[in-house]
Amino acid sequence: MSDRQVTADAGPPASEREDLLMPSAFNSVIDMIAGPFEWFGNLGIFFWQVVRAAVTPPYEWRELVRQLDEVGSKSLPLVALAGAAVGVVISLEARYSLSRFGAKSLFPATLVYSVVQVMGPIITGLVVSGRVGAGMGAELASMKVTEQIDAIEASAINPFRLLAATRILACILMLPLLTLAADLCGLLTGWFAQAMVEPLSFHQFIESGFKGATFNAFLPPTFKTAVYGLIIGLIACFQGMHTRGGAEGVGRAATNSVVLASLFLILADVVLVKFILVVFP
Amino acid sequence: MTATYDISAKQGEAKEDGRLRVVAVDNLHKSFGSNHVLEGISLSVCSGETMAVLGRSGTGKSVLLRLIIGLDKPDSGSVCIHGQDLAGLTLDQIGAIRIKMGFLFQHAALYDSLTVAENVAFPLQHHRREMSRSEQSDRVRQLLAEVGMDGNLDKMPSDISGGMQKRVGLARALALEPEILLLDEPTAGLDPISSGEINDLVLTLQREHHMASIVVTHDLHSARTIANRLALLDEGRVVIEGKFEDLEQSDIPFVREFLKQS
Numbered sequence: 001m002s003d004r005q006v007t008a009d010a011g012p013p014a015s016e017r018e019d020l021l022m023p024s025a026f027n028s029v030i031d032m033i034a035g036p037f038e039w040f041g042n043l044g045i046f047f048w049q050v051v052r053a054a055v056t057p058p059y060e061w062r063e064l065v066r067q068l069d070e071v072g073s074k075s076l077p078l079v080a081l082a083g084a085a086v087g088v089v090i091s092l093e094a095r096y097s098l099s100r101f102g103a104k105s106l107f108p109a110t111l112v113y114s115v116v117q118v119m120g121p122i123i124t125g126l127v128v129s130g131r132v133g134a135g136m137g138a139e140l141a142s143m144k145v146t147e148q149i150d151a152i153e154a155s156a157i158n159p160f161r162l163l164a165a166t167r168i169l170a171c172i173l174m175l176p177l178l179t180l181a182a183d184l185c186g187l188l189t190g191w192f193a194q195a196m197v198e199p200l201s202f203h204q205f206i207e208s209g210f211k212g213a214t215f216n217a218f219l220p221p222t223f224k225t226a227v228y229g230l231i232i233g234l235i236a237c238f239q240g241m242h243t244r245g246g247a248e249g250v251g252r253a254a255t256n257s258v259v260l261a262s263l264f265l266i267l268a269d270v271v272l273v274k275f276i277l278v279v280f281p
Numbered sequence: 282m283t284a285t286y287d288i289s290a291k292q293g294e295a296k297e298d299g300r301l302r303v304v305a306v307d308n309l310h311k312s313f314g315s316n317h318v319l320e321g322i323s324l325s326v327c328s329g330e331t332m333a334v335l336g337r338s339g340t341g342k343s344v345l346l347r348l349i350i351g352l353d354k355p356d357s358g359s360v361c362i363h364g365q366d367l368a369g370l371t372l373d374q375i376g377a378i379r380i381k382m383g384f385l386f387q388h389a390a391l392y393d394s395l396t397v398a399e400n401v402a403f404p405l406q407h408h409r410r411e412m413s414r415s416e417q418s419d420r421v422r423q424l425l426a427e428v429g430m431d432g433n434l435d436k437m438p439s440d441i442s443g444g445m446q447k448r449v450g451l452a453r454a455l456a457l458e459p460e461i462l463l464l465d466e467p468t469a470g471l472d473p474i475s476s477g478e479i480n481d482l483v484l485t486l487q488r489e490h491h492m493a494s495i496v497v498t499h500d501l502h503s504a505r506t507i508a509n510r511l512a513l514l515d516e517g518r519v520v521i522e523g524k525f526e527d528l529e530q531s532d533i534p535f536v537r538e539f540l541k542q543s
Contacts, residue, residue, distance in 0.1 A: 147386050153372075155403065
């Protein structure tokens with residue numbers, strides 16, 4: 001056994017080990033604190049690069065249309081199904097709760113306001129975050145690790161304009177439309193679930209449910225989903241285009257896209273609901 | 282080997298022995314963490330000239346190409362294309378320079394959701410919008426025929442071999458008729474006949490289109506065939522630069538060992 005091996009096996013003395021560990025532990029704490037700030041900083045820089053690319057020609061209309069189809073048309077069945085399920089659940093729960101308090105006549109309004117103002121937007125956002133966020137994050141991450149994004153850039157095409165801006169804009173434009181679809185399915189199935197138990201014509205349901213309703217009650221909650229779209233598209237594109245580490249990195253990007261987009265979407269909802277209540281009383 | 286330089290009317294451009302210097306790399310340094318990949322690389326390429334960059338694996342040859350096309354930024358030093366320093370340019374400004382350049386990646390980097398023909402058409406669709414669809418199709422067929430891939434138009438990249446992907450990548454790099462061509466291992470994975478065809482293509486481009494090329498390669502035979510000058514890198518520095526005969530006559534031990542093992 002050589003002198004180098006003996007030294008390596010024995011390791012440094014305990015006091016030196018403590019000295020080695022302390023800077024390492026300190027650095028770990030610093031990294032843990034600085035990490036989120038660094039992430040937000042990089043996200044901000046990425047957002048600015050996308051905005052700058054999006055507003056300068058040449059515009060990628062063909063890719064935008066393709067993404068509108070990818071985000072909108074292909075998410076529609078899943079969103080509609082989710083909306084329909086939510087409508088049934090709210091119908092069953094609302095009927096039970098309202099019956100206990102002798103307020104069955106409020107059922108149509110309860111269902112309408114619950115679906116359109118609360119559940120429709122958030123369920124649509126979370127479903128799209130899962131489907132579109134994961135898909136976008138994984139697709140762009142795969143392109144990143146196989147140098148396809150570098151190839152786009154080397155072909156004198158701005159990848160922020162072609163890949164990120166089109167996807168983010170598609171999410172912003174499609175989320176409100178998908179929310180309307182989810183709302184419609186939720187109201188239809190909610191009414192149907194109620195009508196199976198007690199006679200309630202659709203005309204009665206609509207008249208009663210929307211009685212006294214104003215645009216302020218329904219449009220802001222629907223269009224706030226455009227902010228959800230921005231969050232989903234931005235985080236998915238950022239995670240994908242900054243991937244490292246091969247297949248593991250692609251998986252991590254897909255997972256992080258969904259988790260972070262869902263988290264920020266829920267947090268944004270808290271802020272947006274308050275904002276809507278103040279600005280659109 | 283000596284060269285005469287004079288500054289032309291265009292700021293930053295220079296002529297070397299009467300030819301325009303299109304790529305000028307000056308004292309480039311690049312590190313990734315504690316790994317110092319390039320430590321003071323300087324070289325230049327003139328129009329109509331092919332330079333081969335040789336060296337052991339991991340000496341920064343591919344990094345050098347990435348710095349020249351601006352995919353990475355150097356830690357220090359400068360890269361000038363047609364006299365224009367890439368430092369401080371925006372992405373769109375660099376894009377205006379990249380239009381005149383073609384880049385072949387080491388692993389081809391084909392767009393895996395597009396067919397072979399669509400891959401080659403991609404730059405044309407974005408930068409040659411004045412061309413009609415049929416003109417673009419004709420140009421794509423012509424390019425793929427030049428690299429011997431005209432029978433695989435509708436295949437996906439995953440359906441063809443690595444060598445075939447490399448040839449499609451070369452066709453895509455030539456789509457916009459670049460003035461400067463950067464090739465990262467163009468003959469890697471190709472059989473000798475295909476390698477010869479690629480070499481002939483590079484020579485034709487050099488002779489007929491005065492295209493400047495920088496070729497990173499391990500294939501010494503290919504380098505000797507196509508290159509006017511060769512640069513041998515070791516530990517991030519240029520050990521020797523000149524014609525093949527200069528390398529053969531060199532007394533530098535690393536050079537002699539490299540030629541002996543190739």
